Amino acid sequence: MRLAFMGSPGFAVPALRALHAAGHDIAAVYCQPPRPAGRGQRETPCPVHRAALDLGLPVRTPARLKRDAAEHAAFAALGLDAAVVAAYGLILPRAMLDAPRRGCLNIHASLLPRWRGAAPIHAAILAGDAETGITIMRMEEGLDTGPMLLKEAVPIFPATTVQDLHDRLAEAGARLILRALAEDPPGVPQPEERVTYAPKLTKEDGRIDWQDDAAALERRVRALNPWPGTFFTHAGEQVRVLAARPVPGAGPPGTVLDDAALVACGEGTLRLTRLQRPGRAPLDAEAFLRGFSLARGTVLG
CATH class of the missing domain: 3.10.25.10 (Formyl transferase, C-terminal domain)
Known part of the structure; x- marks a missing residue:
């Protein structure tokens, strides 16, 4: 299947590697631009950028997407079956959401509709939840509002740290996105009465x-x-x-x-x-x- 992959932090890397290993044609990897880091403030690529280079995949790092018509056209010209999105960091405009034949599929680190938003892994531990998980959803313009395709629950134990949970969810996301692409399950609307939000942390x-x-x-x-x-x-x-x-x-x-x-x-x-x-x-x-x-x-x- 011809794909674009869109992600930035370490959470997204297992999914990128799994898609590549499964033989999917990854036409482009989109991620955040390199940022100054460390004592020397050297321009440093994000984890997904580094992983894509290791795999020999083409990388694009637009600073913004919302009003960039040229970027929208370039994305549409890739001729994608689907785009896989995992903690990318930029909002996709309608022109890009509609471009792939099967739409844009998001690997979200919660059991939606619980913990929509920027920090779902942290929020689940803070709230004392007994479990969280991965939801594969088809993206819409709203914040994590799209129909759900697949879910996998992951338990939270009394001593679970955010890094422990992050790593387990990243691996679950890699497994589940392969299933979603292979099975093409129907979307199920999210029950709005159960929505909770996980705002960006400061x-x-x-x-x-x-x-x-x-x-x-x-x-x-x-x-x-x-x-x-x-x-x-x-x-x-x-x-x-x-x-x-x-x-x-x-x-x-x-x-x-x-x-x-x-x-x-x-x-x-x-x-x-x-x-x-x-x-x-x-x-x-x-x-x-x-x-x-x-x-x-x-x-x-």
Whole structure:
């Protein structure tokens, strides 16, 4: 089948590799343009760009699509059976959605209509969902509103981190898009009464509010690391919390209750087990506390 692949981050790479390995004719790979990265701010291609080059596939990196008539015409000229989209990062205009014979198929990392939007993997962990999954949908102009073609559920365990879940969903997406292309299942409309949204995350979403209950804060730590990261402020520094566990107990929210980084929350307490200072290596709490004081009675910001 003649395809375009449209994706940018690591989540999309297993699907691209699976489509190539299955023998599909990938006429073009679309991804975000290279961005400055690292200490030297060198122009760095995204993971899908690098994977496409490894596979010898042609890459296109338009900065925008909405009003680019030349890009619309070039896309239509590819003569596609379908386009596969996975976390591309640009909104496809109607002219491009309509160009492939079987439309544009999106690999979405949730069981739609739950968690439409930009950060569905994080949102599922934050909410304490017992499962999430992959939905293959045929794209429309609305935000993740199109008819569903296939679904596969993926469990969320008590210790699941966002990276664990990301990797499992990426592999599930690769499997499911191959099935969708092979089977061409009919689309099923999404039930609008069950819609929830997962908005784009910001750095401020990682700030720990000690008024929250300990179980919710522990989920936040698992959901938001490595980015945007969860943190509190103390002694003029933003300290990242990389791992924690809820513990029964009580105290004024934000107060350190012992000498081993146990902090009172709005309900329960949170044992901080792995932390990181700015510019330093991550450390288990015992080693961290040898170089950074969180004395009993300290109130954290």
